[in-house]
Amino acid sequence: MTDLLLLPGDGIGPEVIAEVKKVAAKLCPDLTLDEKPFGGCSFDAHGTPLTDDALAAAKAAKAVLMGAVGGPQWAGAPRDKRPEAGLLALRAGMGVFANLRPALCFQPLADASTLKREVVEGLDIMIVRELTGGIYFGSPRFIEEIPGGKRAVDTQVYTTGEIERVSRIAFELARGRRNKVTSCEKSNVMDSGLLWREVVTELHKRDYADVQLEHMLADNAAMQLVKNPRQFDVILTDNLFGDILSDEASQLTGGLGLLPSAALGVAGTPGLYEPIHGSAPDIAGKGVANPLAAILSFEMALRWSLGRAELADRLFAAVVAALDGGARTPDIGGRLTTAQMGDAVVAQL
Numbered sequence: 001m002t003d004l005l006l007l008p009g010d011g012i013g014p015e016v017i018a019e020v021k022k023v024a025a026k027l028c029p030d031l032t033l034d035e036k037p038f039g040g041c042s043f044d045a046h047g048t049p050l051t052d053d054a055l056a057a058a059k060a061a062k063a064v065l066m067g068a069v070g071g072p073q074w075a076g077a078p079r080d081k082r083p084e085a086g087l088l089a090l091r092a093g094m095g096v097f098a099n100l101r102p103a104l105c106f107q108p109l110a111d112a113s114t115l116k117r118e119v120v121e122g123l124d125i126m127i128v129r130e131l132t133g134g135i136y137f138g139s140p141r142f143i144e145e146i147p148g149g150k151r152a153v154d155t156q157v158y159t160t161g162e163i164e165r166v167s168r169i170a171f172e173l174a175r176g177r178r179n180k181v182t183s184c185e186k187s188n189v190m191d192s193g194l195l196w197r198e199v200v201t202e203l204h205k206r207d208y209a210d211v212q213l214e215h216m217l218a219d220n221a222a223m224q225l226v227k228n229p230r231q232f233d234v235i236l237t238d239n240l241f242g243d244i245l246s247d248e249a250s251q252l253t254g255g256l257g258l259l260p261s262a263a264l265g266v267a268g269t270p271g272l273y274e275p276i277h278g279s280a281p282d283i284a285g286k287g288v289a290n291p292l293a294a295i296l297s298f299e300m301a302l303r304w305s306l307g308r309a310e311l312a313d314r315l316f317a318a319v320v321a322a323l324d325g326g327a328r329t330p331d332i333g334g335r336l337t338t339a340q341m342g343d344a345v346v347a348q349l
């Protein structure tokens with residue numbers, strides 16, 4: 001069985017995944033790796049962004065690490081053949097319903113935040129976003145002509161089961177952190193928000209009474225993230241609010257090139273790990289992309305899917321040490337190339 005399936009993808013994807021391979025060779029040479037084309041490069045080679053072969057390999061691995069997909073050269077492809085469609089198909093095919101997005105402020109980079117250093121220093125938030133339900137998937141969904149204009153309809157749908165399984169992941173994560181979950185919805189104006197609050201409250205009472213639970217309306221959470229972000233440990237929220245709150249939180253830390261993510265399904269199935277950035281066509285091929293988001297995505301895979309938490313700790317410490325030592329790619333104010341940044345991490349292992 002393959003431990004880790006690599007899907008380097010397009011643009012800077014292969015450049016940052018190459019650094020992960022270097023790190024893995026040093027940290028855990030026994031880890032079995034496999035690699036498949038995915039995204040635009042797969043469309044060019046096989047006529048589809050996600051081949052049956054790649055999806056089967058993803059489902060059979062213990063974890064999947066993606067680089068990034070997409071680019072202007074595929075903008076004209078049919079909608080269902082675009083790289084982004086491949087990503088949606090991969091997430092659906094793997095059944096990953098919980099998106100974990102850490103917002104971490106590395107000490108030496110606190111000045112890169114959109115906020116003041118004293119507000120973000122030491123920031124460590126984990127956002128758990130429901131990924132496969134809610135208003136992005138609910139039906140009916142359509143645009144129709146009506147007298148005098150048009151009418152558009154989207155539908156937010158959540159079941160008890162969908163809310164409970166993602167909430168469970170948030171509570172479990174909190175236990176290994178600062179033991180606090182802030183659940184965000186709009187129960188004041190939405191029935192789905194009411195059900196969300198009810199299910200989270202029940203589950204907490206039944207299985208996680210040891211964890212501190214707080215409910216917060218999502219608009220207030222957006223404000224609190226800017227005002228006093230360090231009050232948060234784990235933020236649990238739905239697909240729509242999670243999309244917005246996680247993008248907001250990423251800016252508190254000051255670096256797209258630094259932020260990893262994970263998407264998890266039911267226990268025992270592989271997780272999907274990827275940097276939050278895209279394929280960065282503007283810098284692709286120049287060898288200057290920051291590989292830390294990909295390396296930290298690998299760190300999450302070690303921790304959450306590969307059962308190697310102690311190696312994850314070592315890798316995390318190596319990244320912090322490299323940053324402390326002044327290692328910087330251009331996006332965070334330095335001159336190192338992608339490969340030199342990877343070397344700086346390897347040197348700390």
Ligand code: NAI
Nearest residue numbers: 068069070071256257277278279280281282283289290331
């Ligand atoms: P992007 O994240 O690729 O780039 C935004 C800006 O951040 C660019 O200036 C880029 O140079 C910079 N940047 C991103 N990652 C970086 C890194 N590791 N190191 C240094 N600088 C970095 O977002 P954009 O430009 O909106 O999208 C480009 C393409 O990527 C599009 O085709 C889009 O659809 C795709 N995309 C794919 C994602 C994925 O594979 N999950 C996610 C987001 C976008």
Ligand code: MG
Nearest residue numbers: 242243244247
């Ligand atoms: Mg978004």
